[in-house]
Structure formats: C-alpha cells, structure tokens
Amino acid sequence: MLRVTTASLCTSCQRMKLFRPPSASTSTSAVCPPKRRVENQQTVASLYELSVDIRKVRKFKGWVLSEGSAYVSETADLLRDMGADTPAVARILEAHPEAVLCRPEDVAAQRDLWVSVCPNSRELMSIIEKFPASFFTLTNHSNQRANILYLQSLRLSKRIIGKLMASAPHSFSRPVELNKEVIHTLRETYLDLGGDEDNVRVWLQKLLSQNPSILLRPAEGWRDSLGFLREQGFTTEELLSLVSSLRASIAELQPEAMRHALAYIEGVLACSKGEIKEIVICCPAILYYSLPTLVGRFQGLMDVGVSMEQVKETPNVLELTTQIVLYRIQKLASYGYDVRSGSLDVIIGTKKDFEMSYPKLHLRQQRPLFNPVAPLRSAED
Incomplete structure (x- = not known):
C-alpha cells in the first residue's frame, strides 16, 4: 500500500527544498506532486x-x-x-x-x-x-451484546434499542457499567422529582428515542444541571416539568451558560426572580440557547417594533428564529393585521399553529406552505 507523506518525497525534491527562498510556498505538492495510489x-x-x-x-x-x-x-x-x-x-x-x-x-x-x-x-x-x-x-461484540442484554432487561422496546444502535453505536461499544450508571442517574432523577415508578420505563424510552446520544453524556451532567436549577429556586414539581419538557437536552446544559442566559433575560425584560421562573417554565428552550442567540433574537423583535411587555407575556416567541418571526409578521401585515398592537400568540408555534391562528376573516382560504428562505406566492402575487 502506498502512503504519501512529507518524508516520502524524492531525494531531489528534498534537496530543492533547501534552496527555495523563505517566501516560497511550503506546499509539497508544488514541488513534488503526490503519487496517485494504484486502485485494486x-x-x-x-x-x-x-x-x-x-x-x-x-x-x-x-x-x-x-x-x-x-x-x-x-x-x-x-x-x-x-x-x-x-x-x-x-x-x-x-x-x-x-x-x-x-x-x-x-x-x-x-x-x-x-x-x-x-x-x-x-x-x-x-x-x-x-x-x-x-x-x-x-466494535467490541462482547460489549455490544452486554449492552443489548442490559437494555432488554429494562424492558425497553426492540425498536428503541435498534434506534440506539443505529444512531449512537459508540454507546454500545463501551463497557456496560458506564451505561448502567447513566440509566441509574436518569431513573433516580425522575423518581426524586416525584415521577411515578410505573412510568419510569416509558419516560426512559422517550428520552432515549429523542436523544440517542444521551448515554454518552456523563451522569454528572444531569446532577450539575438540576443542582443549578435548584439553586435558582425551582421547586421539585417545577424541575420535573422542566426535565419532561427538555428531556435529554438537560444533560447537555452547562450551569455557567444557563446563568448567563437567565441573567440576560432577567435584565432585558426587567423581571423579578419569580417572573423569570415563570418565563423559563413557559419557554424552557431559553436555558439551552446561547447568549448570542438570545441577544440576536431579542434585538430582532425590538427592531420590528415588538415591545418588551409583549415578549414578557409570550416568551415562546424566542423559540423562533428572527427570519421566521419577520416572515410571519410580514405575512400577517399584508392582510392588515398589526402584531405590534396585539398579542404575539398569533405568530408562535409550528407552521400548522401559525396557519390556524391567521385572522379568520382574511386568511381562512389561504394555507401557504411556510418557507422563510423562499416564501411561496400569496393571493396578491
């Protein structure tokens, strides 16, 4: 097998390299083109x-x-x-x-x-x-077999295990003890937050289905994230609600990043500690958006005339990209509906939610497919 490296340059090319001026390109391909590997x-x-x-x-x-x-x-x-x-x-x-x-x-x-x-x-x-x-x-078939048997012992469905093997194969190649530790932490977290023992299996299946890579996340990630949120004053019931909403994503949250996000939202919306908790419970995504993302989305809303009070009443609007928000506001404006004078509820949610929330009088007959990059033609086009 031929492997081309710098060391494999021919002797004459190596000598030429010594006489090149310092400003000359150091690319070996310009001096000695790499040999093409012979195909089988x-x-x-x-x-x-x-x-x-x-x-x-x-x-x-x-x-x-x-x-x-x-x-x-x-x-x-x-x-x-x-x-x-x-x-x-x-x-x-x-x-x-x-x-x-x-x-x-x-x-x-x-x-x-x-x-x-x-x-x-x-x-x-x-x-x-x-x-x-x-x-x-x-990979190591013995580790794979041990992990499969362990997940089957939890009575997880074959479909979920198959999806895990396909989407996160590395979680099956490592020792089963590591996966047991993560599953144990997930189970204890759910029960400590008031979850029902009878629903643990269903809850685990949802987590693993939505984020197969969760087994590769250190168990400490869950503990650190929940510990930080407890420090912010969230009750056990509220934490269970957040864990259920964020599901596997909570293992990926970093306390320091959450601290910056909460401080920013609290500052720009002039919230009290109690209000910021309500906002987070209403829009858990705030916890995993980076600070630049939050700043950009909030500024985009301010640029089109949305007020801070409107955002405070409907924080879910921050789940939408600025591009989507602008498209929806413009679409509604073309039918005479001014979002700035009403609630932002009309623009939040999925594409289907948005279509259903059109002002009934004007938009019931219009059901455009949403594509913020290349909006489809409307009735006026």
Missing part, C-alpha cells in the same frame, strides 16, 4: 458488477479502491441474505464503501446482534440503508 482492479470490477457508481466512490472514498484486501462479493451476499435487493446493495456500498473492507465473519457476528433487536428483516435492512456506517463500524 478486482475491487473496482466487483463493485461495477453490482452496479455501484464507481465515480461516486472514487470521488468521496477513493482510498477504499486502493486497499489490497476487500470482500465485495461476500459483503453483497450477506446483505442479500438479510433481504437486500440489488439496488439496495448498490446504494449501501455507494454510501459506505468501507463496508467491503470488513471481514465477512465480523459482519456476520454484527448481523446476529442486530437481528436480536430488530422485529424483522425488512426493518433491519431499512436501518442499515439509513445508517450503513453504524452497522459496518465493527
């Missing part, structure tokens, strides 16, 4: 026979074609055994050509593990097509 023609031919787009592979993962050992036909056979048709095999190998470098016995062992958490072969192939890198990133 057998690999290229095998992929071509499978209708794999060789040009695409060559463009994005060309190094795979130069590896001395590859198991193209064996990998294709394993995929077919799992239910993949010819087009699916081609799509998978185009998206993740590194798959052909995995030893067949390792892929077979990986297949056996994934089969244990997938309801059927059709769903297994669907996951592999979406996450080929996760399936073909072969």
Whole structure:
C-alpha cells in the first residue's frame, strides 16, 4: 500500500527544498506532486458488477479502491441474505464503501446482534440503508451484546434499542457499567422529582428515542444541571416539568451558560426572580440557547417594533428564529393585521399553529406552505 507523506518525497525534491527562498510556498505538492495510489482492479470490477457508481466512490472514498484486501462479493451476499435487493446493495456500498473492507465473519457476528433487536428483516435492512456506517463500524461484540442484554432487561422496546444502535453505536461499544450508571442517574432523577415508578420505563424510552446520544453524556451532567436549577429556586414539581419538557437536552446544559442566559433575560425584560421562573417554565428552550442567540433574537423583535411587555407575556416567541418571526409578521401585515398592537400568540408555534391562528376573516382560504428562505406566492402575487 502506498502512503504519501512529507518524508516520502524524492531525494531531489528534498534537496530543492533547501534552496527555495523563505517566501516560497511550503506546499509539497508544488514541488513534488503526490503519487496517485494504484486502485485494486478486482475491487473496482466487483463493485461495477453490482452496479455501484464507481465515480461516486472514487470521488468521496477513493482510498477504499486502493486497499489490497476487500470482500465485495461476500459483503453483497450477506446483505442479500438479510433481504437486500440489488439496488439496495448498490446504494449501501455507494454510501459506505468501507463496508467491503470488513471481514465477512465480523459482519456476520454484527448481523446476529442486530437481528436480536430488530422485529424483522425488512426493518433491519431499512436501518442499515439509513445508517450503513453504524452497522459496518465493527466494535467490541462482547460489549455490544452486554449492552443489548442490559437494555432488554429494562424492558425497553426492540425498536428503541435498534434506534440506539443505529444512531449512537459508540454507546454500545463501551463497557456496560458506564451505561448502567447513566440509566441509574436518569431513573433516580425522575423518581426524586416525584415521577411515578410505573412510568419510569416509558419516560426512559422517550428520552432515549429523542436523544440517542444521551448515554454518552456523563451522569454528572444531569446532577450539575438540576443542582443549578435548584439553586435558582425551582421547586421539585417545577424541575420535573422542566426535565419532561427538555428531556435529554438537560444533560447537555452547562450551569455557567444557563446563568448567563437567565441573567440576560432577567435584565432585558426587567423581571423579578419569580417572573423569570415563570418565563423559563413557559419557554424552557431559553436555558439551552446561547447568549448570542438570545441577544440576536431579542434585538430582532425590538427592531420590528415588538415591545418588551409583549415578549414578557409570550416568551415562546424566542423559540423562533428572527427570519421566521419577520416572515410571519410580514405575512400577517399584508392582510392588515398589526402584531405590534396585539398579542404575539398569533405568530408562535409550528407552521400548522401559525396557519390556524391567521385572522379568520382574511386568511381562512389561504394555507401557504411556510418557507422563510423562499416564501411561496400569496393571493396578491
């Protein structure tokens, strides 16, 4: 296998390097172009026979074609055994050509593990097509097996476990004790905040489904975040509400960042401690937006004439980007509705919420698709 490094420059090129003026470019490619790696023609031919787009592979993962050992036909056979048709095999190998470098016995062992958490072969192939890198990133099978058995012991659904393996494969490659510690912290947090023992499993499934990477977050992250919020005066009931709203995101919050966000909101809206708590409970997203994001969104509202009192009454407006807010305000203004003279409730929420909150008299017949980058034509266009 040829590997091009600075040390592999030819002797004459190294000598030339000594005589170049200091101002000359230090790029080795300008002096001695890197040698092109020789492709393994057998690999290229095998992929071509499978209708794999060789040009695409060559463009994005060309190094795979130069590896001395590859198991193209064996990998294709394993995929077919799992239910993949010819087009699916081609799509998978185009998206993740590194798959052909995995030893067949390792892929077979990986297949056996994934089969244990997938309801059927059709769903297994669907996951592999979406996450080929996760399936073909072969790690410690004993750790994977131990983590699968542990999650199954918690009575988590196969679908959730399969999603975790696909979205966060690294959480299965590490020792099961680390995942047990995180799950224990999540469980104790939920119960300490007044959660019901009978609902722990459902709650865990929601957390893991919404943020599969949560197992990779240190258990201390939960403790630090909740400890900070307790210091701010949030009651146990309020903390449970926040944890349920923020779900897995709370493990990613940094006390110092939350402190800056709360101080900013408290200052610009002239809030009391009690009022800032109400605002956070109404709009928990404030806790994880960075300070520059909050400043930019608040300033954008002020620039279009929205008052601080309006923001204080409807803090959820800060969940929307400035671009979306401006689009919605302009859309309503084109029908004679001035947001500045009323409540901001009319512009918050999802696209569907926004459409349903149009002033009924003028907008009931209008249901445009929302695209803030390229607004669609309205009735007046």
